[in-house]
Amino acid sequence: MATYRVLVSDPISEIGVAALNAHPDISADFKTGLPPEELISIIGEYDALVVRSQTKVTAEVFAAAKKLRAVGRAGVGVDNIDRAAATDHGVIVMNTPTGNTISTAEHAFTLMLSTARNIAPAHAEVLAGNFKAARKAYQGIELNGKRLAVLGMGRIGSEFAKRAQAFNMKVVAYDPFLTQSRADELKVELAESPDIALNGADVVTLHVPLTDDTKHILNEARLASMNPGAIVVNCARGGLIDEPALKAAIESGHIAGCGLDVFEEEPPPADHILFGLNKHVAFTPHLGASTNEAQENVGIQVAEQIRDFLATGEIRNAINMPSLDAAALAEVGPYLDLAGSLGKLLAKLGPENPDSLRVSYHGPLAKKDTGLVSRKALTALLSARRSDGQVNIVNAPAVAQSMGLDLTESTISAQTEFNELLVAELRKGDQRFRVAGTIIGKSPRIVEIDRLFVDTNIKGEFLIVKNDDRPGIVGAVGTLLGSAQQNIANLSLARNKSDGNALTVIEVDSPLSAELMDSIRSTPGVLSATGVSL
Numbered sequence: 347m348a349t350y351r352v353l354v355s356d357p358i359s360e361i362g363v364a365a366l367n368a369h370p371d372i373s374a375d376f377k378t379g380l381p382p383e384e385l386i387s388i389i390g391e392y393d394a395l396v397v398r399s400q401t402k403v404t405a406e407v408f409a410a411a412k413k414l415r416a417v418g419r420a421g422v423g424v425d426n427i428d429r430a431a432a433t434d435h436g437v438i439v440m441n442t443p444t445g446n447t448i449s450t451a452e453h454a455f456t457l458m459l460s461t462a463r464n465i466a467p468a469h470a471e472v473l474a475g476n477f478k479a480a481r482k483a484y485q486g487i488e489l490n491g492k493r494l495a496v497l498g499m500g501r502i503g504s505e506f507a508k509r510a511q512a513f514n515m516k517v518v519a520y521d522p523f524l525t526q527s528r529a530d531e532l533k534v535e536l537a538e539s540p541d542i543a544l545n546g547a548d549v550v551t552l553h554v555p556l557t558d559d560t561k562h563i564l565n566e567a568r569l570a571s572m573n574p575g576a577i578v579v580n581c582a583r584g585g586l587i588d589e590p591a592l593k594a595a596i597e598s599g600h601i602a603g604c605g606l607d608v609f610e611e612e613p614p615p616a617d618h619i620l621f622g623l624n625k626h627v628a629f630t631p632h633l634g635a636s637t638n639e640a641q642e643n644v645g646i647q648v649a650e651q652i653r654d655f656l657a658t659g660e661i662r663n664a665i666n667m668p669s670l671d672a673a674a675l676a677e678v679g680p681y682l683d684l685a686g687s688l689g690k691l692l693a694k695l696g697p698e699n700p701d702s703l704r705v706s707y708h709g710p711l712a713k714k715d716t717g718l719v720s721r722k723a724l725t726a727l728l729s730a731r732r733s734d735g736q737v738n739i740v741n742a743p744a745v746a747q748s749m750g751l752d753l754t755e756s757t758i759s760a761q762t763e764f765n766e767l768l769v770a771e772l773r774k775g776d777q778r779f780r781v782a783g784t785i786i787g788k789s790p791r792i793v794e795i796d797r798l799f800v801d802t803n804i805k806g807e808f809l810i811v812k813n814d815d816r817p818g819i820v821g822a823v824g825t826l827l828g829s830a831q832q833n834i835a836n837l838s839l840a841r842n843k844s845d846g847n848a849l850t851v852i853e854v855d856s857p858l859s860a861e862l863m864d865s866i867r868s869t870p871g872v873l874s875a876t877g878v879s880l
């Protein structure tokens with residue numbers, strides 16, 4: 347029986363489903379068109395879910411998905427997935443951002459051309475036998491020399507702009523993340539706001555995600571600021587346009603027409619307010635990504651991402667946590683293990699109810715892709731301190747935030763005594779407790795506890811003793827361990843000359859009983875003793 351079960355609930359390419367099933371540890375079920383209640387009733391059996399845009403992955407679905415670890419979206423927009431609920435439930439959400447870029451840019455461009463030259467209504471008239479009348483009714487516009495506003499200059503917006511430049515259009519772009527140097531590289535005018543971009547534009551094309559900020563980004567005032575006879579193109583999400591405002595602007599004649607692939611409600615009702623317009627319009631049923639090439643790309647990409655995540659832990663294109671590709675995983679993998687052990691150690695030895703966990707990276711490690719390493723330390727810390735078993739690497743920052751615990755990170759390129767050093771420090775007011783580790787050869791080692799140098803494995807059973815730095819105490823503890831049949835696998839000693847204390851880390855073969863721990867704690871000269879399972 348396969349170790350991991352994947353539910354594919356929307357049509358993706360057969361090659362993608364086959365790529366999942368080809369892995370010996372994965373079995374994929376292909377069940378599309380499930381009503382919401384049926385999805386909720388079966389989702390508990392699955393480790394991963396693959397969707398396009400039809401399946402709505404709601405908070406109720408996540409609540410029922412007890413084993414679910416990842417949702418893969420074969421496409422870009424993830425507005426059909428409740429991202430907050432996914433994160434709360436510790437589920438990674440991944441998309442396939444590049445697979446349908448060209449197809450969607452080409453489709454949006456097709457809609458612009460169709461609208462400018464009235465292809466859709468003229469075609470209908472020809473079929474209806476109105477050839478002559480249609481020749482008079484459908485006079486189009488040239489795009490040559492026209493001003494094009496692109497809202498959202500990401501992957502698709504940039505591809506659209508390149509094609510528009512080949513048509514000799516003047517491109518002005520608004521995107522809050524577009525820098526002047528990137529705008530220069532793309533040879534587009536950078537607008538400081540959507541209002542500036544749209545003012546005097548002859549065509550607008552939308553390529554932004556639908557968020558609370560972008561909902562109805564194309565509204566009545568912005569439509570009114572465009573040039574008379576302008577065209578609206580939307581191949582992103584319907585909710586970006588205030589549809590009643592667009593209808594009014596087309597009816598008034600100010601906007602000549604629109605080419606839309608997407609609607610605020612999908613599928614749109616048969617009596618949608620824009621369908622009654624006997625004007626220059628072109629509508630398609632959310633076909634932007636529907637090409638053989640795009641579907642093969644996104645189907646294969648999503649399948650490979652889910653397969654690699656389940657099989658190896660590699661994270662690509664995650665939208666609710668940092669990604670970690672195979673190369674980065676190979677480079678920082680040992681530090682992930684180390685961070686987990688440092689987090690557990692802090693949970694046992696550090697202050698209760700801390701204010702913050704500070705993770706710092708020293709030496710060449712500071713330049714590596716360590717986004718997940720800090721999370722791993724935080725996850726281990728929280729998991730060890732909470733009994734609900736609900737913390738994982740996806741939701742750890744949200745859980746920490748709800749507990750008032752800050753996670754901070756710093757990178758220090760100067761080297762320490764070690765070439766690279768990972769330090770995790772728990773802070774509470776002025777109190778600080780830090781532990782640190784490094785990689786020696788290929789092995790992660792814990793090399794510092796509470797500012798004292800030690801050298802221990804990162805996995806195993808440990809006894810950590812703080813004692814007066816005088817002869818006989820370690821011997822007495824060793825005798826107690828021996829009489830309890832506890833073999834010592836490794837021992838590391840450190841002394842703090844300034845306060846006369848010493849730290850002894852003893853690796854043993856099995857967990858120490860409460861009775862033995864009590865005897866160790868009552869040994870004269872022992873200041874504290876803690877058993878830790880790493």
Ligand SMILES: NC(=O)c1ccc[n+]([C@@H]2O[C@H](COP(=O)([O-])OP(=O)(O)OC[C@H]3O[C@@H](n4cnc5c(N)ncnc54)[C@H](O)[C@@H]3O)[C@@H](O)[C@H]2O)c1
Binds near residue numbers: 498556581
């Ligand atoms: N019709 C389809 O079938 C289809 C296919 C693919 C993608 N899409 C849609 O197209 C959208 C864009 O896809 P992409 O691959 O280009 O994504 P992308 O992430 O590469 O680009 C989106 C751009 O929007 C910008 N942006 C964010 N907020 C903005 C705002 N308030 N104003 C202006 N720009 C803003 C971002 O900075 C980014 O550069 C997706 O979100 C998806 O909804 C639709």
Ligand SMILES: O=C(O)CC[C@@H](O)C(=O)O
Binds near residue numbers: 421634
């Ligand atoms: O799955 C589809 O066909 C639509 C995809 C598209 O809306 C996207 O956001 O990638």
